[in-house]
Amino acid sequence: MSKRVAIVTGGIGGLGTEICKHLARSGRKVVAADLASRSERVEAFRAEMADFDGAVAFEPLNVTDHQACADLVQRTGRTHGSVSILVNAAGITRDTSLRKMAPEQWADVIKVNLEGVFNMCRHVVDGMTAQGFGRIVNISSVNGQTGQFGQTNYSAAKAGMHGFTMALAREVAKKGVTVNSVSPGYCNTALVQAVPEEIRNQIIANIPVGRLGEPREIARVVDFLSAEDAGFITGANIPVNGGYFM
Ligand code: NAD
Known part of the structure; x- marks a missing residue:
């Protein structure tokens, strides 16, 4: 069998990078799709992937652009073969309490985190x-799952992903396609390092395992759900949060 082809959106991010590596190690051809505007990070990512013998490629993508998502899927199909695995990891936060939230802060988070999933x-x-x-x-x-102060936009988008996941899982189950979500707790990436240290320490104090998650601990679960023999798991949400929410 030729290599399965995977697209990972947000593929050069903290979790995305590790997901790309895990999928490549499992013998997949991986396309990391992410914002071209992050040019320094794109270069660093390309250098990091040099060890993978061409198994990981970068493609520019803004997931909020419906047509650009269509073009990427077609281009990937022509270059590498039909897409078998899609990991939607592109995400942003625009945190503030609802009373201070501007419509753009709401719309931006919904567009990237939820509409981007629909588009792909x-x-x-x-x-x-x-x-x-x-x-x-x-x-x-x-x-x-829990809601978070200052994150009505993000919590709504991420909870919305669960409903989307279950609905699509039902639509495609008989065709050999599984759809699942992974719900990470707080992980050691730029997204969480940007949280003020005092608040980050409070968060860590509330994680039963007593530390942030490592990106490879999320990637391992994504790799598991993408496997050939994972066909009986669909419509599931797998929590990977160090016991923060059970
Ligand atoms: P990150 O900021 O390192 O990565 C997110 C990636 O998404 C970035 O590379 C960014 O360029 C990309 N992106 C943003 N907008 C985009 C767009 N419009 N089109 C294409 N790409 C876009 O963050 P991360 O920690 O790696 O998070 C990855 C995913 O995991 C996100 O969806 C995030 O919400 C989720 N998550 C992260 C944590 C955590 O603790 N790090 C916890 C729970 C969930």
């Missing part, structure tokens, strides 16, 4: 059902 799934799903195999993994968040 919309364009991969026909190819997956046609080939009778597909694995979609949506990276949600523990804050979509």
